[in-house]
Amino acid sequence: MINTAHRIEFFPEKCVGCQLCYKACFVDVIRWDPEAKKPVFKYVSDCEHCFCCQAVCRKDAIRVIPDYSSEHLLQSFERYA
Amino acid sequence: MSFEKKSLNCDILVAGGGIGGLSFAVSIKERMPETDVLVIEKQTAGYSGKANKGGGVLQYFDPEKVQPIDFLKLHVKEIGCYLGDQDMMLRYVAMNKEMIDKLSEWGVSIPRDENGRYRVMPTGPMTAMIRADLDITVQVRRRAEKLGVRFMDKTALSDLLTDGGRIAGAAAFSIIDGTFYVIQAKAVVLATGSQNYRIGSMWSSGRGDGIAAAYRAGAEMRNAEFGNFAQLAKVKSHHEVVFGENNMYNAQGEFITRNFRKTRETDISSTAIREWYVQMKSGKGPIHLEFGEGHPGPGASALQDRLRDQSYGQRFREFNESSAAEVDTDLEVCPLFIGEQSPVCVGHDMQTTVAGLYAIGDCSYCGSGAPGAVPAPPGRNRGSGILNAVFAALVCAESIADSGLSDGAKVDMAQAEACRERLFAPLERNEGTSAKEVIALVQKAMAPVEQSVFMSKDRMELAMQYIKKARELSGKMKAEDLHDLLSCHEAEAMVLSAEMHFFASDIRKESRGWFLREDYPDMDNENWLKWIIVKNVNGEMTYTTRDIPIEKWPVRP
Ligand SMILES: Cc1cc2nc3c(=O)[nH]c(=O)nc-3n(C[C@H](O)[C@H](O)[C@H](O)COP(=O)(O)OP(=O)(O)OC[C@H]3O[C@@H](n4cnc5c(N)ncnc54)[C@H](O)[C@@H]3O)c2cc1C
Ligand code: SF4
Numbered sequence: 106m107i108n109t110a111h112r113i114e115f116f117p118e119k120c121v122g123c124q125l126c127y128k129a130c131f132v133d134v135i136r137w138d139p140e141a142k143k144p145v146f147k148y149v150s151d152c153e154h155c156f157c158c159q160a161v162c163r164k165d166a167i168r169v170i171p172d173y174s175s176e177h178l179l180q181s182f183e184r185y186a
Numbered sequence: 187m188s189f190e191k192k193s194l195n196c197d198i199l200v201a202g203g204g205i206g207g208l209s210f211a212v213s214i215k216e217r218m219p220e221t222d223v224l225v226i227e228k229q230t231a232g233y234s235g236k237a238n239k240g241g242g243v244l245q246y247f248d249p250e251k252v253q254p255i256d257f258l259k260l261h262v263k264e265i266g267c268y269l270g271d272q273d274m275m276l277r278y279v280a281m282n283k284e285m286i287d288k289l290s291e292w293g294v295s296i297p298r299d300e301n302g303r304y305r306v307m308p309t310g311p312m313t314a315m316i317r318a319d320l321d322i323t324v325q326v327r328r329r330a331e332k333l334g335v336r337f338m339d340k341t342a343l344s345d346l347l348t349d350g351g352r353i354a355g356a357a358a359f360s361i362i363d364g365t366f367y368v369i370q371a372k373a374v375v376l377a378t379g380s381q382n383y384r385i386g387s388m389w390s391s392g393r394g395d396g397i398a399a400a401y402r403a404g405a406e407m408r409n410a411e412f413g414n415f416a417q418l419a420k421v422k423s424h425h426e427v428v429f430g431e432n433n434m435y436n437a438q439g440e441f442i443t444r445n446f447r448k449t450r451e452t453d454i455s456s457t458a459i460r461e462w463y464v465q466m467k468s469g470k471g472p473i474h475l476e477f478g479e480g481h482p483g484p485g486a487s488a489l490q491d492r493l494r495d496q497s498y499g500q501r502f503r504e505f506n507e508s509s510a511a512e513v514d515t516d517l518e519v520c521p522l523f524i525g526e527q528s529p530v531c532v533g534h535d536m537q538t539t540v541a542g543l544y545a546i547g548d549c550s551y552c553g554s555g556a557p558g559a560v561p562a563p564p565g566r567n568r569g570s571g572i573l574n575a576v577f578a579a580l581v582c583a584e585s586i587a588d589s590g591l592s593d594g595a596k597v598d599m600a601q602a603e604a605c606r607e608r609l610f611a612p613l614e615r616n617e618g619t620s621a622k623e624v625i626a627l628v629q630k631a632m633a634p635v636e637q638s639v640f641m642s643k644d645r646m647e648l649a650m651q652y653i654k655k656a657r658e659l660s661g662k663m664k665a666e667d668l669h670d671l672l673s674c675h676e677a678e679a680m681v682l683s684a685e686m687h688f689f690a691s692d693i694r695k696e697s698r699g700w701f702l703r704e705d706y707p708d709m710d711n712e713n714w715l716k717w718i719i720v721k722n723v724n725g726e727m728t729y730t731t732r733d734i735p736i737e738k739w740p741v742r743p
């Protein structure tokens with residue numbers, strides 16, 4: 106998908122800087138801030154709502170909030186465009 | 187903008203750290219421990235790719251009940267429709283247990299019963315499945331690291347470098363700091379996955395840039411017209427409903443599955459997708475699914491409950507399912523175009539037509555000829571995606587170990603420099619089109635199923651208008667940063683894949699298996715027991731056809 110409007114909530118106080126979410130993101134939404142030792146959710150409009158970052162985070166520091174209406178199936182009938 | 191340039195060396199370069207690339211890396215180290223193996227991965231090897239985003243289902247053949255020839259007969263008649271390489275399919279089935287044992291040995295968690303045997307769920311008279319935990323790729327990466335395989339993450343292969351028709355190495359770049367790498371290698375193994383055009387969420391790593399690099403290097407492509415997989419998905423969450431095609435109803439409450447299917451089939455068919463389109467066009471939509479009272483609902487959820495793993499995979503599924511359940515108030519469905527073009531042509535040794543360049547897994551599944559007239563994976567053959575990647579990896583490692591690595595080829599620095607200039611051009615432009623504009627045009631051509639799945643000459647021409655525009659704009663893309671540069675690189679590959687799809691689809695004047703043309707509705711064994719081979723000749727897309735050697739195989743029309 107392109108130009109999605111999924112949101113990601115991040116709770117820095119819970120984060121222990123393990124980098125797993127950064128590794129888990131398969132489409133480069135998440136970058137790593139080496140100074141702060143925290144993830145940066147830099148390219149959120151490319152997020153595919155896969156939930157991998159949330160699933161690997163054992164500290165519950167990430168919440169993915171999909172906006173399914175921002176994904177388009179692109180079929181020709183208006184209802185599905 | 188200027189970035190550092192670095193030269194690197196290795197014996198074998200693997201591009202792509204999904205299950206295919208990782209399995210190859212482990213297997214070649216087991217056979218040739220002294221070999222210097224380098225894996226470059228665009229994202230993070232072990233986490234990226236697809237094997238950890240799906241069902242983790244592994245197809246299982248009980249050797250006591252199923253002979254490879256029996257499954258072959260079923261597959262050739264019902265799925266591959268005589269277009270598959272039967273030698274490859276036989277070998278794939280015969281290696282089933284060996285592959286699953288290997289995964290287990292490499293640390294992948296596969297549930298077992300109290301007697302230590304794999305927990306197997308029968309799914310049909312000949313098929314069964316077992317399930318691997320979704321940390322499968324992390325485990326295989328760990329194994330590879332233990333064996334001394336080197337990894338470079340966030341490093342994307344941009345081009346293949348050749349020397350007189352032989353592979354010499356590859357060009358790659360860091361998506362984090364822009365370093366441009368020229369990597370000299372005796373062999374290169376492409377394990378970069380298929381083309382999915384960034385439409386289906388979970389399939390989004392399949393962006394076809396490895397396929398495009400092989401095409402530019404002159405490698406042949408086969409079965410490019412079988413890159414048009416689609417699945418029924420719920421309209422609100424877009425989550426796929428596997429096997430939903432058996433329960434389709436139109437707005438008048440008519441059971442429309444019966445229009446395209448008399449008995450249960452192995453999996454979704456393109457005729458189900460066609461039926462959706464025909465119903466919608468005649469004003470009988472929307473289409474929804476209905477399941478009888480007491481039915482567990484869509485998908486194979488009863489199986490899933492029994493085999494459900496407890497760890498990462500369970501968290502992954504639960505987050506996805508519970509979030510979708512919040513919006514899925516009904517069972518209205520429509521097609522989700524997935525694609526899965528996997529056309530890099532390889533022989534029985536997994537070598538492409540460029541000497542020293544190998545291609546495994548999703549980037550060469552259809553190109554290997556094995557599945558026949560069906561986009562793969564899943565290729566109407568659930569649980570064959572991961573195992574095909576492992577199969578191709580093992581076969582590739584065996585063939586390299588048997589033939590040895592040849593030295594000779596040298597990287598031509600002028601060729602590498604030309605690749606660098608082309609790659610970075612979007613960062614140099616002050617203005618231009620965005621990668622997403624180009625991708626959106628490709629999606630407009632590929633996603634509507636009457637253009638790409640239920641095809642006809644006039645509808646394909648319409649689609650080609652979008653592709654033509656996308657091609658024009660792709661030469662003028664502007665990238666804002668390195669993340670965007672990667673998107674430009676991928677957008678170009680999407681244009682190429684779509685071009686190949688329509689180019690080859692226009693040539694195949696019949697319908698066969700998954701491949702459906704409204705203007706040529708019948709299977710034509712007289713004229714079309716042929717593979718279409720697409721090739722880049724001096725920048726021109728050309729084709730030849732190759733007769734299928736059906737006479738030497740056991741199952742014939
Ligand atoms: C939702 C879903 C469900 C599925 N369910 C199942 C199932 O239950 N059972 C089953 O058997 N199969 C399933 N599959 C299919 C299976 O996951 C794939 O067939 C298999 O994982 C393919 O492995 P691969 O290594 O060939 O490709 P991929 O997993 O696609 O890996 C390719 C890797 O190459 C990287 N890459 C791409 N381009 C470049 C580049 N230019 N440079 C460097 N790296 C690059 C990618 O980032 C990626 O990590 C499913 C797939 C999906 C998406
Ligand atoms: S996975 Fe969780 S704890 Fe680890 S870096 Fe990411 S947010 Fe922090």
Ligand code: SF4
Nearest residue numbers: 130152153155156158
């Ligand atoms: S949900 Fe998936 S795509 Fe989105 S940021 Fe997390 S890992 Fe990346």
